[in-house]
Amino acid sequence: MTPLDYEYLQKLLKDRSGLVLSADKKYLLESRLLPLARKAGVPGITDLVQKMKAGSDSLINDVVEAMTTNETFFFRDKTPFDHFKDSVIPELIKARAGRKSLRIWCAASSTGQEPYSLAMLLKEKAAELAGWRIEIIATDLSPEVLEKCKAGLYTQFEVQRGLPIQLLVKYFKQVGTMWQLNADVRSMVQFRQFNLLQDFTALGKFDVIFCRNVLIYF
Ligand SMILES: C[S@@+](CC[C@H](N)C(=O)[O-])C[C@H]1O[C@@H](n2cnc3c(N)ncnc32)[C@H](O)[C@@H]1O
Missing domain, CATH: 3.40.50.150 (Vaccinia Virus protein VP39)
Known part of the structure; x- marks a missing residue:
């Protein structure tokens, strides 16, 4: 993933969900997005970003969803x-x-x-x-x-x-x-x-x- 790919994904995530991905979250982004890249039939994140830029709205939604964390449990924090x-x-x-x-x-x-x-x-x-x-x-x-x-x-x-x-x-x-x-x-x-x-x-x-x-x- 190039620095420009990272910047693109940072901005997309902030605009679409309000989540701010700091510079040290590259590992998190890779671990969440590589399975999506495979599913989309491309070898890596740079190609995934190209596909997103080509205008696939459903792919963009999938990326935003993959980056949000859904951790929760009953009566959390009591x-x-x-x-x-x-x-x-x-x-x-x-x-x-x-x-x-x-x-x-x-x-x-x-x-x-x-x-x-x-x-x-x-x-x-x-x-x-x-x-x-x-x-x-x-x-x-x-x-x-x-x-x-x-x-x-x-x-x-x-x-x-x-x-x-x-x-x-x-x-x-x-x-x-x-x-x-x-x-x-x-x-x-x-x-x-x-x-x-x-x-x-x-x-x-x-x-x-x-x-x-x-x-x-x-
Ligand atoms: C970590 S869970 C917290 C769930 C629950 N509130 C709790 O405290 O256990 C965060 C949730 O926020 C949602 N989320 C993130 N950004 C959001 C946004 N911009 N609008 C609505 N939901 C959002 C995610 O999809 C995720 O399900």
């Missing part, structure tokens, strides 16, 4: 979820008692563990929230991760990361070697593809926004 459960929700139950509705935005949801953690916490408060209209909107740049979100299917490894065993037993059922979140919890979350560089107006107003770990790897 504290924000404890705070949501113990302070934010009780305060909102008082503050929104008149309209009995809550809108929550999970703004970079990756494969769904974050919005579904919130959905399970709200399920645990079902008695207090009876009769409330609750919307959880989960968005991400990547259509691929959103497909996984919708299915709500997780491996043994994924359910062992952060999910308390009581919630696994209560809200999931085993499907072969995988675990699927029950339909009533899945149906609490709506998924939409959305780039955080876009205008947020169309999404409407929210009572709570979770926007976490989007830029930490860059």
Whole structure:
């Protein structure tokens, strides 16, 4: 890969996703893009860049998706979820008692563990929230991760990361070697593809926004 290829990819990634690739991330770029180059039938990154410049929009989307990091797990970092459960929700139950509705935005949801953690916490408060209209909107740049979100299917490894065993037993059922979140919890979350560089107006107003770990790897 030439320095000009690197500059081209740095600018593309910043313009399309907001992620800034510093000069020391060449190894990361190569490890993520070489499999894509092979898939596109070219020997290396320089040829991949040529193909992108020739105007393949779907290839450009694939490159941006390959460069984003989708690492996530249930109840990640614990504290924000404890705070949501113990302070934010009780305060909102008082503050929104008149309209009995809550809108929550999970703004970079990756494969769904974050919005579904919130959905399970709200399920645990079902008695207090009876009769409330609750919307959880989960968005991400990547259509691929959103497909996984919708299915709500997780491996043994994924359910062992952060999910308390009581919630696994209560809200999931085993499907072969995988675990699927029950339909009533899945149906609490709506998924939409959305780039955080876009205008947020169309999404409407929210009572709570979770926007976490989007830029930490860059
Ligand atoms: C590391 S995951 C974090 C997931 C979750 N919020 C968490 O904390 O576990 C980062 C997610 O941000 C998404 N992302 C990166 N840039 C984005 C952008 N410009 N707009 C929307 N999503 C973006 C990626 O696709 C990825 O799924």
